[in-house]
Amino acid sequence: MNARGEQTRSLWMKVDVYPDAPKFSGKKSCNTVIIGSGIAGLSVAHELASIGERVIVIDRGSIAGGMTSRTTAHLAPICDDGLSALINLRGEETARLFQESQEAAVARIEENVAELKIDCNFRRLDAFLFPAMGLDPKEARDQRREEFNAARKLGAPVELVTGVPLKGFEKAPVLRYPNQATFHPLRYLRSLVSAIRVRGGLIFADSPVVAFEELPDGVRISTENGGVIEAAAAVVATNSPINDRFQLHTKMSPYRTYAMAFTLPRGDLPDALFWDTGDPYHYVRMNPGPGSIDYLIAGGADHKSGEADDGDIRFEAIEAWIRQLVPTLGKEVTRWSGQVLDTIDYCAFIGPNPGSKSVYVVTGDSGQGMTHGALSGLLLKDLISGQENRWATVYEPSRKTPSGVINYVRENVSAVKNLAAYLLPGELKSLDALAPGQGGILRNGLSKIAACRDTAGKLQLHSAVCTHSGCEVAWNSTEQCWDCSCHGSHFAPDGTVLNGPAVDPLRPVDASAGEIDALTRAR
Numbered sequence: 001m002n003a004r005g006e007q008t009r010s011l012w013m014k015v016d017v018y019p020d021a022p023k024f025s026g027k028k029s030c031n032t033v034i035i036g037s038g039i040a041g042l043s044v045a046h047e048l049a050s051i052g053e054r055v056i057v058i059d060r061g062s063i064a065g066g067m068t069s070r071t072t073a074h075l076a077p078i079c080d081d082g083l084s085a086l087i088n089l090r091g092e093e094t095a096r097l098f099q100e101s102q103e104a105a106v107a108r109i110e111e112n113v114a115e116l117k118i119d120c121n122f123r124r125l126d127a128f129l130f131p132a133m134g135l136d137p138k139e140a141r142d143q144r145r146e147e148f149n150a151a152r153k154l155g156a157p158v159e160l161v162t163g164v165p166l167k168g169f170e171k172a173p174v175l176r177y178p179n180q181a182t183f184h185p186l187r188y189l190r191s192l193v194s195a196i197r198v199r200g201g202l203i204f205a206d207s208p209v210v211a212f213e214e215l216p217d218g219v220r221i222s223t224e225n226g227g228v229i230e231a232a233a234a235v236v237a238t239n240s241p242i243n244d245r246f247q248l249h250t251k252m253s254p255y256r257t258y259a260m261a262f263t264l265p266r267g268d269l270p271d272a273l274f275w276d277t278g279d280p281y282h283y284v285r286m287n288p289g290p291g292s293i294d295y296l297i298a299g300g301a302d303h304k305s306g307e308a309d310d311g312d313i314r315f316e317a318i319e320a321w322i323r324q325l326v327p328t329l330g331k332e333v334t335r336w337s338g339q340v341l342d343t344i345d346y347c348a349f350i351g352p353n354p355g356s357k358s359v360y361v362v363t364g365d366s367g368q369g370m371t372h373g374a375l376s377g378l379l380l381k382d383l384i385s386g387q388e389n390r391w392a393t394v395y396e397p398s399r400k401t402p403s404g405v406i407n408y409v410r411e412n413v414s415a416v417k418n419l420a421a422y423l424l425p426g427e428l429k430s431l432d433a434l435a436p437g438q439g440g441i442l443r444n445g446l447s448k449i450a451a452c453r454d455t456a457g458k459l460q461l462h463s464a465v466c467t468h469s470g471c472e473v474a475w476n477s478t479e480q481c482w483d484c485s486c487h488g489s490h491f492a493p494d495g496t497v498l499n500g501p502a503v504d505p506l507r508p509v510d511a512s513a514g515e516i517d518a519l520t521r522a523r
Contacts, residue, residue, distance in 0.1 A: 002061025311478025
């Protein structure tokens with residue numbers, strides 16, 4: 001299983017990228033093994049296969065069923081946290097290379113769409129940055145000028161304009177970024193899978209990796225059912241890397257983000273990308289629908305993973321926000337959440353795993369998973385084949401960013417708070433009150449139990465300790481899973497891993513519900 005096994009369904013999930021993908025078994029060898037089949041993993045596989053590399057792609061669940069299936073698929077090269085912030089942290093030259101590389105990623109997707117004749121609604125369009133609701137007008141103008149100047153320094157296309165076609169913002173100070181893009185991510189990846197297979201690449205689903213060993217001349221990975229893959233190189237593209245325990249994880253934090261799709265009469269809002277300057281910010285895009293209807297996708301309301309269980313309230317807030325801006329908005333079609341990994345300096349980690357010679361990682365999407373994913377194919381193709389790449393230093397996983405120390409401290413507060421939670425009492429006093437779909441933490445002596453009733457009403461009892469680095473998990477009623485706030489692992493009600501970096505499931509509790517309740521009442 002992977003994140004596709006969580007409760008909500010995105011607008012894209014009706015497309016099954018490779019429904020007949022086999023499970024891995026036996027023993028195979030290749031040039032490069034790629035762990036993870038989202039846009040990063042499949043982009044790397046496609047680029048390597050195109051130069052004759054023998055590649056194997058393997059995933060713990062369905063192909064492209066991880067966080068890529070939960071994106072909103074903005075293809076915007078503009079730094080998610082603002083170009084001015086990126087310049088302040090990394091300097092003007094690095095920020096310029098970042099912008100250049102992100103634009104190249106969108107161009108590469110466009111090239112693939114044309115070459116492979118992919119029907120995925122890819123289109124170039126405008127993007128608009130407008131003020132957050134209630135922002136002081138002077139502050140809004142100052143923000144616009146700061147971002148405009150930053151974009152001009154980096155050579156990013158940008159225009160100062162007045163107003164967007166959203167109610168109340170018709171005369172607001174706005175930035176227009178031309179030549180951005182969007183697409184249907186799973187339709188795109190379905191065609192990439194076909195191209196990889198035509199070139200001899202092998203792709204396996206439902207095959208969790210349980211062991212990872214770096215050898216003097218390559219790597220060996222072992223899968224759940226006893227399979228073994230040996231390769232000269234490995235790429236770990238699992239959203240949050242399963243091979244690294246601390247070096248990278250302390251430099252990024254997992255955030256839940258929420259999205260909703262609504263019907264809208266075609267023409268009521270231009271086909272464009274919109275986002276505001278709030279923190280967390282809101283974002284809007286369109287997607288073609290049936291007949292004279294389009295789908296409007298709105299999202300935002302981010303929070304640290306595992307630190308809130310109020311998804312319904314966040315969805316309500318997003319709906320209230322977008323209905324105020326688009327009065328003709330129709331009915332809700334679907335709602336979903338996903339997870340992004342924000343790094344301390346706003347750039348992903350793409351390149352050699354720290355301390356490794358043959359292991360490469362792609363992680364830290366920082367809200368730009370689609371462009372970072374496509375970019376990883378271009379960058380790692382060069383690095384693995386021994387070529388230089390002008391963008392390598394921007395994304396070097398072992399980099400140190402002294403100016404990001406404040407972000408480093410802030411992002412690691414979650415881990416400190418989480419570990420301190422072991423000293424606190426559990427949320428539940430008894431298991432009796434748990435209804436189907438509910439969960440919580442129960443203290444049982446010196447240990448804590450993750451207790452939930454799944455939607456079928458079955459009581460599930462597991463250790464509350466995440467198997468990655470020992471943090472405490474928290475129940476996510478929206479997705480019906482356990483989330484870890486430290487590094488972003490997710491677990492199904494039965495303890496199965498849905499999202500890394502954890503590899504092992506939550507440990508079952510060696511006691512009956514009656515015994516646990518008796519102990520609880522005795523206290």
